Amino acid sequence: MERVNGLFHLDNSPAFSGSLLAFSSLSNFVTGSPELSAAEKSVVRNIDFRALVARDDGSFRASGLSQGATFETLSESERARYIGLWSQSAFSTRRRFYGSVRAVTFIALYSMPEIWPAISYAGPLIHRETTA
Amino acid sequence: MSDIKCDVLVVGSGAAGTTIAATIAETTDLSVTLVEKGPYYGAEFFNQNELDMMTLLAQNGARATSDGAIPVAGGECVGGGTTVNYALSFDPIPAVWQRWRRQYGLNGFSFDLNANDYGIHRLNLATARDEVRKKSNVHEPSDLHVNDNNRVFAKGCRALGVSARKFELNMRGCIGCGFCGQGCAYDAKRGTLVTYLPDALKNGVRLVHHCSVDKLRIEHSRVGPRVTGITGTVAPTKPGSRPNSAAAGPISIEASLVIISAGSIESPALLQRSQVPDPFDRIGRGLVLHPSLPIAGIFDRRLRNYRGITGSYYSDHFYGSHGFMLECLFDHPIDAAIAIPGFGPEHFNLMRNYGNMAGFGAMLVDTPSDENRVAALAGVANPVIEYRLSEPDKERLRFAAVKMVEIMFAAGAKTAILTSHEPLTNRKNAVFQSSSEAALCSKLTFAPNETLISSAHVQASLKMSENPRTGMANSRGEVHGVHGLMVCDSSAFPTSCGANPMIAIMTLARYQGRRVVGERARYFAK
Ligand SMILES: Cc1cc2nc3c(=O)[nH]c(=O)nc-3n(C[C@H](O)[C@H](O)[C@H](O)COP(=O)(O)OP(=O)(O)OC[C@H]3O[C@@H](n4cnc5c(N)ncnc54)[C@H](O)[C@@H]3O)c2cc1C
Ligand code: SF4
Numbered sequence: 001m002e003r004v005n006g007l008f009h010l011d012n013s014p015a016f017s018g019s020l021l022a023f024s025s026l027s028n029f030v031t032g033s034p035e036l037s038a039a040e041k042s043v044v045r046n047i048d049f050r051a052l053v054a055r056d057d058g059s060f061r062a063s064g065l066s067q068g069a070t071f072e073t074l075s076e077s078e079r080a081r082y083i084g085l086w087s088q089s090a091f092s093t094r095r096r097f098y099g100s101v102r103a104v105t106f107i108a109l110y111s112m113p114e115i116w117p118a119i120s121y122a123g124p125l126i127h128r129e130t131t132a
Numbered sequence: 133m134s135d136i137k138c139d140v141l142v143v144g145s146g147a148a149g150t151t152i153a154a155t156i157a158e159t160t161d162l163s164v165t166l167v168e169k170g171p172y173y174g175a176e177f178f179n180q181n182e183l184d185m186m187t188l189l190a191q192n193g194a195r196a197t198s199d200g201a202i203p204v205a206g207g208e209c210v211g212g213g214t215t216v217n218y219a220l221s222f223d224p225i226p227a228v229w230q231r232w233r234r235q236y237g238l239n240g241f242s243f244d245l246n247a248n249d250y251g252i253h254r255l256n257l258a259t260a261r262d263e264v265r266k267k268s269n270v271h272e273p274s275d276l277h278v279n280d281n282n283r284v285f286a287k288g289c290r291a292l293g294v295s296a297r298k299f300e301l302n303m304r305g306c307i308g309c310g311f312c313g314q315g316c317a318y319d320a321k322r323g324t325l326v327t328y329l330p331d332a333l334k335n336g337v338r339l340v341h342h343c344s345v346d347k348l349r350i351e352h353s354r355v356g357p358r359v360t361g362i363t364g365t366v367a368p369t370k371p372g373s374r375p376n377s378a379a380a381g382p383i384s385i386e387a388s389l390v391i392i393s394a395g396s397i398e399s400p401a402l403l404q405r406s407q408v409p410d411p412f413d414r415i416g417r418g419l420v421l422h423p424s425l426p427i428a429g430i431f432d433r434r435l436r437n438y439r440g441i442t443g444s445y446y447s448d449h450f451y452g453s454h455g456f457m458l459e460c461l462f463d464h465p466i467d468a469a470i471a472i473p474g475f476g477p478e479h480f481n482l483m484r485n486y487g488n489m490a491g492f493g494a495m496l497v498d499t500p501s502d503e504n505r506v507a508a509l510a511g512v513a514n515p516v517i518e519y520r521l522s523e524p525d526k527e528r529l530r531f532a533a534v535k536m537v538e539i540m541f542a543a544g545a546k547t548a549i550l551t552s553h554e555p556l557t558n559r560k561n562a563v564f565q566s567s568s569e570a571a572l573c574s575k576l577t578f579a580p581n582e583t584l585i586s587s588a589h590v591q592a593s594l595k596m597s598e599n600p601r602t603g604m605a606n607s608r609g610e611v612h613g614v615h616g617l618m619v620c621d622s623s624a625f626p627t628s629c630g631a632n633p634m635i636a637i638m639t640l641a642r643y644q645g646r647r648v649v650g651e652r653a654r655y656f657a658k
Contacts, residue, residue, distance in 0.1 A: 083475060083476070084475075084560070087473075087474075087475075087553040087582070088553055088554075088555065088582070095553075095579075095580075095581035095582055096199065096200040096201070096580075096581045098581075099200065099581050099584075100200065102470070102475055103470050105475075106466055106469035106470050107183060107186075107466050107470075109469070110182075110465040110466045110468075110469045110483075111181070111182060111183035111466060115465075116465065118484060119465060119483050119484060119486035119487065120434070120486055120487025120488075121438065121464075121465050121486060121487070122439075123180075123181075124179060124180030124181055124311070125180060125309050125311075126179065126180055126317055128179045
């Protein structure tokens, strides 16, 4: 996450990066990817997602989710339904936000060598730390 | 403040900049400076790690159109796009240049090997092209590193009677690692980093990297405006880069001739920032970017896909009728994950099949429109890229999508996936289970940010045209009405060059470099 922040100068607030991580938790971690360590999973469990979806009651209603619910109180499938709305929203900005969050999440996630075995990716042929 | 004085200053060390700098230095004693915004990385730096190597790209890979819908990839390092590209090599297309000569009144640019354009011995595009091909070792490689991904693509095409042929590539001694897009760690890809750059350095060209040119210096006199140099900023050398020839800090460079080769996004932005006269509102207008639509397919067996040469086969079957090519490419995990639609468990379950996936894409030669443009806006750090797909182009992409799904199934895929969140089938996202569903692609709306279209071939934002109302520069690349300023890169093409552009751009640069040498008295007193 630090490296991703370094590249894209994201807002470094814990809530924001937390939100992003939560998104990736949603994406993959909570699906029980056995390749990730217990420590990584615990980071994900302690995330504050509020920054991302604070007071988005309208969308909660539109997705048929209980009014007044917060993201944390949703079940995993409700969360998925909620975020799924973004991707096909009539608002281009919402779709765009979805796209960006998704991209940053996947950059963070699929750059982790721990995840590669799960997708049968053997990684680089040469093994060299970059100095960048 | 560092100060440099030279005869020729080239801004940007990509396909065009390095080639023209080396060409001028090859046969003259003119002093040439080549400045590059990005670092000077070499094979020793490229580590095949997808995240680490995003540093090679403009805006670390995050450059996109202003609505966020189309990522616009570019290289930002010595070698520019040629350092990060897939080595797919297409000769300049004579019919395209003939059309430009007709429609934009261009002179020269003959394709006859014996032609002497501008009265200069053997100055013609055919000779320039052949020299570039030889230097870059453009050839059709053997089958040694053709991987399964390319094989199934060719098979799928042929099963449907769609022609498929092998790419020519600029490589030598390739080991087929599959990491062309992250910089070649073996110096096997013959980008300008390992071809014209060493030539240039050997012939005394001074390379200043980490140097972003902020503005052109323009003096106004009775004969009109004249560019006399640039001001810029040299950043501290990044770890991993080769050493620089100038200290970090502000820099000022004086030159008799300034050649802009910063690529089709940054070249027009530099002219705008510098307030180069633009009476007909031409700067940045009519940008084309070869919108590309990828497809993935899942097979019931492991495929060698991310190893081996990434692009070995393509099809120009629909080029004449619909103006697109199908090109075989395959992404590493990050880009693949971004291309696969959806998120959450559903997305991860698709990604679990990465080892069984195949991929290719359609690359469309887009219809030019003045509405599509690059603009440098005050207070905005990066150039703004405004681009909308035209209705006819959307229609052609729908047709391409139908054909791609059909080819994917003909190749043996069990599932085909378009990079779209549009619910075309009764499944979420654009996931297809059989060839009979291909026709559903004709429902694609291409609403921005719903279907991922990408671009890596920006062109035509500072067009050459003998008529100042339709282009910024004349056939020599000289900016209309301004002395001492030339444009020489992908932005100088009047429209799309009709194929993956690297070799056409380098051919143009070789040609213009030879011409500057042949017309030396036009630019230099000495
Ligand atoms: C990922 C990718 C894959 C591609 N694959 C292929 C392929 O397989 N085949 C093909 O034919 N084409 C391919 N292309 C396209 C091709 O590489 C480009 O079209 C070509 O490099 C453009 O050449 P250019 O000289 O116009 O600009 P570039 O090569 O982009 O060079 C411009 C240089 O100018 C520098 N610069 C910009 N602004 C400034 C400034 N203000 N001051 C100083 N320097 C500056 C940039 O950092 C850059 O290095 C690909 C491109 C990308 C990004
Ligand atoms: S595939 Fe060949 S040319 Fe490309 S990076 Fe690997 S060795 Fe270099």
